[in-house]
Amino acid sequence: MEGINLGAAKTRSGRSKASLSELASRITIPLLGASAMIALWAAYVWQSEVPPYILPGPDKVVATLISDWPKLGPALGITTRTTLLALLCAVVGGGSIALFLAQARWIEALFYPITVTLQVTPIVAIAPLILIYVPTPETAQLICAFVVAFFPIMLNTLQGLKSAERHHADLLRTYGASRWQTIRYLSAPTALPHFFAGLKVGGGLALVGAIVGEFSVGQAGDNAGLAFRLLEAQSRLNTPRVFAALALLAVLGSVIFAVTSRLSELALRHWHESEVTSKG
Numbered sequence: 001m002e003g004i005n006l007g008a009a010k011t012r013s014g015r016s017k018a019s020l021s022e023l024a025s026r027i028t029i030p031l032l033g034a035s036a037m038i039a040l041w042a043a044y045v046w047q048s049e050v051p052p053y054i055l056p057g058p059d060k061v062v063a064t065l066i067s068d069w070p071k072l073g074p075a076l077g078i079t080t081r082t083t084l085l086a087l088l089c090a091v092v093g094g095g096s097i098a099l100f101l102a103q104a105r106w107i108e109a110l111f112y113p114i115t116v117t118l119q120v121t122p123i124v125a126i127a128p129l130i131l132i133y134v135p136t137p138e139t140a141q142l143i144c145a146f147v148v149a150f151f152p153i154m155l156n157t158l159q160g161l162k163s164a165e166r167h168h169a170d171l172l173r174t175y176g177a178s179r180w181q182t183i184r185y186l187s188a189p190t191a192l193p194h195f196f197a198g199l200k201v202g203g204g205l206a207l208v209g210a211i212v213g214e215f216s217v218g219q220a221g222d223n224a225g226l227a228f229r230l231l232e233a234q235s236r237l238n239t240p241r242v243f244a245a246l247a248l249l250a251v252l253g254s255v256i257f258a259v260t261s262r263l264s265e266l267a268l269r270h271w272h273e274s275e276v277t278s279k280g
Contacts, residue, residue: 056240061247064240072229072241076248079210079225082138083256086145087206091199093146094153102161102187103179119151123209127216138223141213148209149202156198160191196264203256211249 038058044050045057052060065072101108123144131140164187172182214227224232226245233241 053237053239056243060240061243064244065247068241068244072226072244072248075224075226075229075245076252078223079207079214079227079249080252082141082145082210082213082225083207083252086142086210087149087203087256089142089146090149090153090202090206094150094198094202095157095195098154098157098161098191099183101158108158115151115154118147119155123148123212124216127213131217137217140217141210141225144213144216145206145209148212149206152201152205153195153198156194156201157191160194161187163194164190193264193268196260196267200257200260200264203260204253207249207253207256 042058045055056064101111126147127140127144130143131137134140134143161183168186172186177185210225211227214225215231226249230242230245233239233245
């Protein structure tokens with residue numbers, strides 16, 4: 001018995017070391033790639049002696065981030081809040097609408113023209129109209145971000161709900177399962193990988209929608225987001241601040257994608273091939 005326990009302990013220790021090694025590699029390799037790109041950027045700026053108002057170096061961008069943080073920091077908070085709130089609304093709304101449309105083919109066909117029309121219409125064209133019908137610019141920005149993030153989540157979730165094995169559904173009905181039991185034990189688990197795929201796409205698109213909303217209906221002053229600060233810096237030829245705002249947007253988008261990817265891994269790693277095989 002002691003030998004069995006010792007073997008199990010060694011197995012768990014080996015798995016723990018492998019997990020730590022994999023986590024280290026997943027963090028180190030992207031950091032090395034990003035560091036190489038920044039080094040090439042700095043080398044080009046130093047070698048060509050290009051003026052900062054055309055292409056600032058990484059050191060100039062970092063200095064601008066520090067000096068302009070009193071303006072860029074609150075703007076980052078406003079953009080982040082809009083993005084996350086829109087993504088949350090898209091998750092709730094997209095999942096609910098997908099569940100509703102999956103109940104019958106005729107329901108999906110009835111609402112199909114509306115969903116397609118809204119999906120293919122550019123949000124840049126819709127944003128000024130939204131501002132007419134909503135009371136505040138903040139609400140208009142939120143709606144812009146919501147509309148962009150909603151459809152990938154809804155469509156992927158709907159596809160997942162429709163992908164449940166038919167003979168499994170027939171078996172559940174044979175044993176007297178209700179419609180909601182079938183959804184709970186079959187359709188919802190089948191839709192989870194599709195939902196998380198839509199969530200990873202929708203997270204990035206929510207940020208894009210928030211930026212488009214700020215470009216179209218953004219505000220100045222204390223309620224200005226990063227997009228407005230970027231436009232403001234561009235109009236003043238303050239290129240280092242433009243790069244600083246872009247860097248913050250890139251970091252925010254990367255964090256959102258990393259978090260949604262981690263949520264997908266935690267939910268699927270013990271049973272779905274898309275995450276099980278990725279851990280090799």
